[in-house]
Amino acid sequence: MVDPSEFPILFGKKWPITGLATELAALSRSELCREYEELRRCAPNRGFRKKPYLVKDREWTSKDESNRFEERLAMALCHMEGWRCSRMGNFRVLDRQVPLQAKKVDVxxxxxxxxxxxxxxRLVVIELKVKPEGEGRAREGNPAAALVQGLRYAAIISANHEVIANDARHLFEADVSEDPPMVVVLAPQAWWRDWLEPPGSTRKAMGDWEQEFDRLARDVEARLDLVVECLALEDVEPSELAGATPRLDSELKVYGVHLVAVPAIGSALASLRSHP
Structure with missing residues (x-):
């Protein structure tokens, strides 16, 4: 059983907009990596209980239909091919909303x-973010929070590497290497622009968070042998995903995001297409 209170960074850390750069700079890399390794050690094990991680053609249930745009987008993206990232080359998406809980007590x-x-x-753990409905930006859903959440999931995925590799081989004919997972923060361009181009007062309150985020990502890579990457999607309107089964009929471009570059959202890396 995992007690979230024993992982104050991976489970409990708050990332306020005001002072975001300072929070990133002050974060203890040693403590973050210690929590990551400890979570790997005590991670829930669905395989032990004969519960799969991956499901081929995971069904879109009535429960899903009431869910947010983020989940509808995830469903559509799961059925698209042509993925590419700037550092690890091509990849494919196997499944969405992959469960990590092994027992009911794994709250x-x-x-x-x-x-x-x-x-x-190499396995790719993708943390998907979308711009919240209405005005403003999601205070708890900023890039720092997304990265740490991705690391939390990566620790559990890494701990269950053998079972997940077997699922991938049998269900998707995908060979999984022994390499540590890759963590990707993926979001539509509108979400990234909210954080990269805030109004003057918000920018001043946040500080130079991009520089500190990049430093944290590089430190994590060096210490844990992970790969961290940020990607932007061409903006998608919620109306494009209406219907019983969310699908995107048109091509969707994917862009690299390099937070310390100008502009931060670079040229297109790939054009995604829906597969049958």
Missing amino acids: GIGEVDLLGVTDAG
Whole structure:
């Protein structure tokens, strides 16, 4: 059983907009990595209880229909091919909303928005974010929170690597390597622009968070042998995903996001297409 209170960074850390850069700079890398390794050690094990992680063609249930735009987008993205990232090359998405809970007492563990695998066999843990409905930005859903959440999921995925690799091989004919997972923060361009181009007062309150985010990501990579990458999707309107089964009929471009570059959202890396 995982006690979230024993992981104050991976489960409990708040990331306020005011002072975001300062919070990122002050975060103890040693403590973050210690929590990551400890979570790997005591992570829930669905395989032990004969529960699968991956499901081929996971059904879109009536429960899903009342869910947010984020989940409808995840469903559509799960049925698209042509994925590419700037550092690890091509990858494919295997499944969405991948459960991590093994027992009912595993409260607050969460589920992986999208799980993929690169052509070289590295698992890809994708944390998907969308701009909240209405005005403003989601205070608890900023890039720092998304990265840490992705790390939390990566620790559990890594701990259950063998079972997940078997699922991937049998269900998707995908070979999974022994490499540590890759963590991707994925969001439509509108979400990224909210954080990259805030109004003057908000920018001043946040500070130079992009620089500190990049430093944290690079430190995590060096210490945990992970890969961290940020990607932007061409904006999608909720109306495009209306209907019984969310699908995107048109091509959807994917862009690399390099927070310390100008502009931060770079050129298109790929054009996604829905597969049959």
